[in-house]
Amino acid sequence: MIIVLKSSASPEQIMNFTNMLKEEYNVKVNKWEGVQSTVLGLIGDTTKIDMDYIDAQDIVENVKRVQEPYKKANRKFHPDDTKIKINDDITIGGGSLHIMAGPCSVESETQIVDIAKSVKASGATFLRGGAFKPRTSPYAFQGLKAEGLDLLKIARKETGLPIVTEIMRASHIDMFENVDIIQVGARNMQNFELLKELGKIDKPILLKRGLSATIEEWLMSAEYIMAGGNDKVILCERGIRTYETFTRNTLDISAIPVVKALSHLPVIVDPSHAAGKSWLVEPLAMAAVAAGADGLIIEVHNDPPHALSDGAQSLTPEQFDKVANKVFALKNSINEINSK
Numbered sequence: 001m002i003i004v005l006k007s008s009a010s011p012e013q014i015m016n017f018t019n020m021l022k023e024e025y026n027v028k029v030n031k032w033e034g035v036q037s038t039v040l041g042l043i044g045d046t047t048k049i050d051m052d053y054i055d056a057q058d059i060v061e062n063v064k065r066v067q068e069p070y071k072k073a074n075r076k077f078h079p080d081d082t083k084i085k086i087n088d089d090i091t092i093g094g095g096s097l098h099i100m101a102g103p104c105s106v107e108s109e110t111q112i113v114d115i116a117k118s119v120k121a122s123g124a125t126f127l128r129g130g131a132f133k134p135r136t137s138p139y140a141f142q143g144l145k146a147e148g149l150d151l152l153k154i155a156r157k158e159t160g161l162p163i164v165t166e167i168m169r170a171s172h173i174d175m176f177e178n179v180d181i182i183q184v185g186a187r188n189m190q191n192f193e194l195l196k197e198l199g200k201i202d203k204p205i206l207l208k209r210g211l212s213a214t215i216e217e218w219l220m221s222a223e224y225i226m227a228g229g230n231d232k233v234i235l236c237e238r239g240i241r242t243y244e245t246f247t248r249n250t251l252d253i254s255a256i257p258v259v260k261a262l263s264h265l266p267v268i269v270d271p272s273h274a275a276g277k278s279w280l281v282e283p284l285a286m287a288a289v290a291a292g293a294d295g296l297i298i299e300v301h302n303d304p305p306h307a308l309s310d311g312a313q314s315l316t317p318e319q320f321d322k323v324a325n326k327v328f329a330l331k332n333s334i335n336e337i338n339s340k
């Protein structure tokens with residue numbers, strides 16, 4: 001971290017400020033005295049330093065970070081890809097390609113079990129389904145809640161597919177004990193109290209990117225979970241809000257290689273919520289795999305026109321089968337190219 005001091009700063013003020021930095025943050029402080037101003041270079045762990053607090057000090061002209069504010073999620077301190085094991089036989093990360101598929105909302109036992117069976121037959125390795133739904137309108141279907149979780153478990157028992165479902169509040173964590181991957185939705189990406197509680201459990205967390213979150217903010221949210229001791233974070237790019245209105249969101253393909261360069265955490269992509277239109281799911285899924293995603297999460301419904309949520313972006317099981325086949329074929333080709 002570099003701190004530029006105002007030219008009006010007196011030697012005594014500079015000494016007091018330097019001593020405060022050393023004592024409060026346990027960092028080494030290098031000082032360069034120029035003609036116009038003095039510059040301080042902080043060496044050590046600066047992640048705990050509040051930049052706004054430093055910037056607000058009377059003698060500070062400006063302050064700049066030279067190192068990322070996240071540590072546990074940072075590839076610099078963990079060069080190898082994180083691989084997250086689920087049920088001993090599934091590994092996410094390090095070049096994997098897993099597809100999580102299922103309906104936006106769990107609607108009934110037959111619905112979820114039928115969809116689970118068909119997506120499994122097409123190669124999906126996880127069943128997704130919402131029990132608690134964060135809807136834009138309070139009048140829209142809010143999910144089957146606890147009953148939805150029970151139905152997901154029935155579908156898991158029938159198919160063997162591990163389940164991924166979204167949590168909305170920390171007080172529900174006990175209810176999610178039997179879930180294989182807990183999803184934090186885009187709207188909760190900065191629900192820091194929820195993130196802190198998820199940091200205390202030993203369960204993979206699928207952390208969706210907020211709809212207007214920068215990559216750094218997204219990684220800082222992962223850091224919240226990891227700082228509590230839970231290293232099993234899977235990042236999920238699901239599109240961000242831009243000025244474009246044709247698609248529901250704009251899939252940020254560049255975020256995939258960027259996050260993989262900055263962090264060791266696995267990255268999966270949600271083309272369904274990015275596009276908002278079922279016909280766009282295939283090309284976006286292909287692009288995500290080509291860009292290096294470790295997996296995909298795709299909405300599949302047996303009767304999209306009558307789905308209680310997100311019907312327009314849901315694939316039928318037949319359409320999903322086609323997309324899954326293409327995606328796995330593409331992954332094989334990419335592996336072949338990369339091995340040359």
Ligand SMILES: [Mn+2]
Binds near residue numbers: 104105273299309310
């Ligand atoms: Mn949905």
